[in-house]
Amino acid sequence: MNQRSNTKERSGLYDPDHEKDNCGFGFIAHIKGKKTHKLVRDGLQILANLDHRGAVGADPLAGDGAGILVHIPDQLMREELARDNVVLPESGHYGVGMVFLPRDEDTRNRCVDSIIRSVASEGSTVLGWRDVPTDNACLGESVKPNEPIIKQVVISRPNGVVDQEEFERKLFVIRKQAHKKIWYPGEGDDGDSTGVFYITSFSSRLVCYKGMVLCTNLDSYYLDLSDDRMISAVALVHQRFSTNTFPSWKLAQPFRLLCHNGEINTVRGNINWMAARRATMSSKVLGEDLDKLWPLIGDGASDSATFDNALELLVAGGYSLAHAMMMMIPEAWNNNDLMDPARRAFYEYNAALMEPWDGPAAIAFTDGRQVGATLDRNGLRPARYMVTTDDLVIMGSEDGVLPVPDDNVVQKWRLQPGKMLLIDLEEGRIIGDEELKTSLAAKHPYQEWLDRTQIQLEDLPNEIGAMTPDPETLIQRQQAFGYTQEDIKQFLTPMGLNGDDPIGSMGRDTPIAVLSDRPKLLFDYFKQCFAQVTNPPIDPIREELVMSLVSLIGPRPNLLEPEGAGARHRLEVRQPIISNLDLERVRQIENHVDQAFKTSTLSATYPATDGALGMEKAIERLSLEAEEAVQSGFNILILSDRDVDSDHIPIPSLLATAGVHHHLIRTGLRTSAGLVVETGEARRVHDFCLLAGYGAEAINPYLAFDALTDLAPKLIQKVSVDELHQKYIKAITKGILKVMSKMGISTYQSYCGAQIFDAVGLSESFLSKYFTGTKCAIGGVGIDGIASESVRRHAIAYQGILQFSGALDVGGDLAFRLRGETHAWTPETIGLLQHAARSGDEKRYRAYAKKMNDQSKKLRNIRALFDLKFVDTPVPLNEVEPAKEIVKRFATGAMSFGSISWEAHTTLAVAMNRIGGRSNSGEGGEDPVRFKPLANGDSMVSRIKQVASGRFGVTAEYLVNATDLQIKMAQGAKPGEGGQLPGHKVDEWIGRVRNSTPGVALISPPPHHDIYSIEDLAQLIHDLKNINADARVSVKLVSELGVGTVAAGVAKAYADHVTISGFEGGTGASPITSIQHAGSPWEIGLAETHETLVRNQLRGRIAVQVDGGFRTGRDVVIGALLGADEFGIATAALVAAGCIMMRKCHLNTCPVGVATQDPELRKLFTGQPDHVINFFMFLAEEVRELMSQMGFRKFEEMIGRRDHLGVQPVIEHWKAKNLDLSRVLHSVYAAPGVATRHCEQQNHGLEKALDNVLIEQARDAIEDRKAVVIKSAVKNTNRTIGTMLSGEVARKYGHAGLEKDTIQLKLKGSAGQSLGAFLARGITIELEGGGNDYVGKGLSGGEIIIYPAKSGNFAPEQNIIVGNTVLYGAVEGECYFRGVAGERFAVRNSGVTAVVEGVGDHGCEYMTGGIVVVLGSTGRNFAAGMSGGIAYVLDENKEFDSLCNKSMVDLERIEIPTEDVDFEEVNSDLMKHDAQRLKGLIQAHFDKTGSDRAKQILELWEQYLPMFVKVFPVDYRRALMDLKRVQSEQSVTSENMMAGE
């Protein structure tokens, strides 16, 4: 940590900790271990071909870092050192350290000295130093000042070190100590204030060359790499795409053992757990050396570096590289019934040793003897590999990274989720995943050990759980824990009845906890973090197979003594929310399982007489008690507040948990005991997530259970108490899964302690003491403030306060209540705004604005605390930019047609078009009717078209009819979550606009399946730019700490526009947990974004929009001063159009016709475009007045002028007075000439696109519909082929496009990503070679045919032909792929017919239409969330049944046809004629690709047909039947009518 702040100053909101990186990576290895220079050159070639996966910032020569890890070139080293008369011992008997040294001589000497001393202390000697030859001509100007002096140190193998293994361990120890001396200098030592010193590698086998160099320049910089003597049998390469570009040499990859493409989401927790292990860790292999390795983690700022640190420890501690990787990134074993039991046992056993390092990860690793790669359990990173006839294995993020002659290819495959590829260079062979894992699993009797030691909590003997108290005591307890009526009515009741976390709508408009007058729970001060861009969220429902709630309670075994764990008992629970009875099982466990466990219950309450000031001491006491308990042999601690009564105040359960957790980490005792929380406080999902996030291994919410018991007899529904409890637990655990998956975390074990939260309004000292490592943008209350809230609640409960006697507080968080929480939208503000908008009466608007802006009595938001600084002489109002110009900066928010009515949607669009602002289509597509202007000159077109994860209605035509294309990464009300439009809401109209079948449910996945990382986002931006170069591409993000760095990455990914949404943003339906607790206020996110962009010199390139709770001109002005160019205003505009904040959008019962599709209710909509226009004009006028008073003439002058913001001098508020806004208000220093607002254009590099040539050659077709055939060679850097061309077609011919095959592209080679994205009808791509990821994304009527090179020697049906996420969001068209596709084939396909010879995991996920034929095996989780369309799968091995996710589909045999039917008939009825249809498609596949597989099936049709399985979604069949019935009724009617005539 110290290290970090030295190098990059943290100021304002920017924090280098937030930097994220995603990348391109790969390796090449010679299976037999043959070292050549060519292999090194090939490695560099791979790197160069991944260029587009990296990024450059403002300085074109300053990449984000690149590197290569190779074998030590013995000859080169030997000869070079010989010049200094150093004679090296034989290879393997000397180690080479590659060292970055500071330029400052004193410091450098200190660093060199620390190496020398460390070497000496381990009994080794420095043989010599070598200046690594470099040429910095290729370095960027911004990098040069930080360029280190790079040296290699060569040391001898110490005497007594018996083998190379031990030598490697020694080198590890030496390196750690050398770093430690400099990084953590003792008293009086200086260390390295420059932060440059870093040993990139220190090994007797490998050496790493890396730096802040463009990947193509790596060998120009490091001259060694071009040296013929530089030979290696392995080259691991990596190209970094960082969200930021502050030069950091050491963050370039590879690290010592690996390079990583991805992100470790749980890294904070993993670091804590590693630290917590110190006391329990010992190693036979390392012996006393282990102590020298501390601090274990910390030599790099990045998650990847941290991962490398941990991996090194495991390897040094005796694990094999593969074993260690499997522990850190286990595949999903928990719910996998198909897994070999021995392997499951292996994983289950190891799970107790280490929590998973969770997150998307493709990792390539090598120790010099073995080289391999593995993928996370979700397979969220692409990794393709190829084996060649000359014994090379080439692996990379995509296919075609190194050109190989077709006939040299032995195998082309991909890394599959959770799978490992391992090459043993010494054995000279590839060890397959199966073999490797089977042999590891067989090494020890894991199952036997488990059987002996694994205790399931539920298997323990029955105990007696506590009974629910009398009503009076119950209500007092509820009051003491701050229960409200809303908790009972809106949370506990629905959860107990339905087993789901309840849904709500619209946004949160109540104050953040620290601004509230009411005593808030500590939980409310924390905001959930979520994944956006650099890392995808998971769908915990459809992809349940990767999720796990299993929690282990109790001490953790010694990490470095793998066998030792076999002797220790371990207590497992299936999920962490435990009943009263289960809690007693934990409490009484001492008498069972051989006294392995001993539980101590500690009271988390303290005497009421000590008051608020007593709490700090109470926690101290509790922490010490916990420490003593552990030291005296208790290994499970229960923190309990059950003894709350009139004399005892409960410590907030979160504070007690986090406090004890961190105290035990600090004392190194945490892994010696389990932590269980027995609390009356936790009741909502968010509460449990926090307790988990700060270390609770299990939680017993006794008061929630009591409340449910009390409810049971009062409910209309007759439900047993037991059922209520079970459903409640289910609701909570489902909710926890959802919150975990928002951050892309799949196991409770790694979520536990991972601290995936930001705090708002808590003081730094409070956080660093009890919530160590938690970040907070706005400092605020400390322990006393939090304690006084507890005291207030306690007084309400036990001091007979009449106001509350016999009844709970109303709450008023969800719905407005006068005695409840403060809201921005009130009967008054809504009334005033609507009356103003409808009457055009500016006075009423002013009254409205005054109510909204004046928060001197009741605070609602952060901006209320700001003070605008006015000038003495205002600018005359008539000199201020006119309102009609200002309104152009306004946009309405993204609301889909579907979530709101046609009337409301078009009213907003017409209004915005009239004033030159922008309206947003939302994610539901758009009726093409709206693309044409109306007769009166109005336009209903939404100028902003949204591209969301569901891709509903996203066609080429849709995309070309936009001025902005907005990629919705996240939404303020529910960041990190998907959505679902239930079938009954999809009427004919909405279905048509979304290209789906009426009546069939539509699921939006949580992630964009083509954006798992920043470089993926860059690719989608590129795709969208290709289809519509004139449109600005925008990326919508949600405010959280670190959003600024993501925004910087977005700018570097060439987005033209970025939206920062505040958490107040609305929604049509979202779990209340998310509406209330995810995301942070826009003030924070915007301030950080602006600051980071300016510091990175990127601000000029990108327009910044902000939204989420803008209601007045003052809000707009504050947004501008904090750095926004543009503003999204949704809720207020909707209110002007008639919304009255019923918060019933999700129920379809909107009584004013806004958020409903009910025809009767829609009639009640009274909004007019003029109402909306009035509102926006009033808003702009208010802005103008404030501008005049601040002395601004032009709006743009105001952008980013934080110096005009001050803090409101006196706000009378018992909590808010402690707020520290300095980081938000911190002025950003911009160097002269650096833009501080949007004023430049991005360079999208579209001129390099192959399509420019294609369009030229297709001129005749585009202009005159004449057929053309175009031939071209392609390679992996030719990305997004055919898309720009499709844009031309769609612009001219709309979705109808051209006649089939009008433009035929015949291509050869490995095509880059997004081949044929949004391909329009009339265009056919035929590719000989192979495709990468995203082939046919958004296919809009075109056709794609891919087959391997005809000269190839391998069997296509056993090799990969296209990558991951093929046909994502495809709408219409045909595809034929001769070979196997990667994961997520045809995900969200809504109409394409495709034939393929095998698919990976999650095939046809979320599909809503179209036909997919798989002539081979599938991966797991096929058809998850598939609500429409049909798939036919050839199931030769009879395993499909277990691979298919059958929650929404039926599997059927295909009937043998008895009659011949014509082609038209076959296609007219999807419920019949399967055999004929299937045969026709296979025939077409053969005709187009020449597939042997197809040929064989056709030849043996009778034999094969019975092996096909039809996958038929239940919903879809019902909808088809409905449709058919309607049609036949109609035809009967029309016949009757005709007969009547």
Place this chain on the structure above:
Amino acid sequence: MGKVTGFKELERQDRSYAPVGERVKHYKEFVIPLPEPEIRSQSSRCMDCGIPYCHNGCPVNNLIPDWNDLVYEGNWRSALDTLHSTNNFPEFTGRICPAPCEAACTLNITDSPVTIKSIECAIIDRGWEEGWIEPKISLRKTGKNVAVVGSGPAGLACSQQLARVGHSVTLYERNARLGGLLRYGIPDFKMEKHLIDRRLSQMLAEGVTFKSNTEVGITISVEDMLNEYDAIVMTGGSEFPRDMDVPGRELDGIHFAMQFLTQQNRRLADEQILANQSISANGKNVVVIGGGDTGSDCVGTSIRQGAKSVTQLEVMPKPPKMEDKTLTWPNWPLKLRTSTSHLEGADRDWSVATKAFYGDGGTVKGLELVRNEWEAGADGKTSMVEIPNSKFKLDADLVLLAMGFVHPKHTGMIEESGVELDDRGNVKAGIEDYKTSRKNIFVAGDMRRGQSLVVWAISEGRKAARSVDNYLMGSSTLPD
């Protein structure tokens, strides 16, 4: 919310009334309550709005959606608790409140608000019926003495609240019986008086001392009171009626509405009325001047007394039948309101100003009237202009002046105490602390805010109680 689509499926259904012919024969209440199942299904029409506009429309901020839901569930007891948590006397408001909550109801956008008032009334009536209403006697006494002066709804609510937190409360009333306007101003056919009595009984048990026939400032001096009590709350109402200065005003047979209404209520309560002071509409042509609720009460009372004809005049123009909801909702709209009394047989006329009364032998015989127009001036304010040649006459044997109340009576308590008044002659006090300019003296209800609704009086009484408690104890546990 019980039923998501209740509002779509069910029509509004409200309480009905006994037929006119029958009800005008007596002075009893004539509202026919809805049967329980109907009330429950009506309550399911409530949409449990994200912003319950009713809640703000209601001056005591009744938790309407909450008790609607409880009624729908059949959980009457909890509904009663919830209702009582914001309103001391729902049986009063459930009968006589004009229900601004219903005007603010979201369903009033389409003219079919939830029958909030009827549901409220059903809850409280059932509560009494079931015997669920008990005194809430404080466990501890604070030792503080508080006097509340004036036993109208503000004084009653204030006293009850104060007593419940343990203060010794003495409630002063200058009339013989307690209840103020509730008892004397509101006709029995709108609210029967035994409803007040049972509340008084509850309050007695809760420790409130009643002192009737005692007029502070007359019977007992304010200074003595200040010596005796730790705090005084003035809740004397706004009693000073608006008068008109036109020729003939001095004639017999012209009375203020309140004289007339009070007398009828006394009569029904068997209080003695001196024969020479009796006012009766029997067999007379009655003209009521003033188009408000009091005027309407005069109409109903006159009809019951057997008036020959009843005419109600209003100086303002006839309001529209339907308001423009887009510009009024959720506020209380100006619109034509027809009361049950109007339906019992009265003529109404608007934009009519009285120029003079004429009489015969000192007794009024009729009015000289003129029609007028209202014109908007440059400043946006409207002013009255007579229409030339529009004079006409109207026979009248009894004229009742129901033109509202100007301010509280100043003589006596107010003058003696010397509290500051506002521009309109009401006692000046903060709207949060209800403190007058005089130490230890508080004021609430119409005496502070001017003439208003019973429900406002209850609201102010409650809030003033909280402020007094806060003042005396340093903090308050009372709700507002």
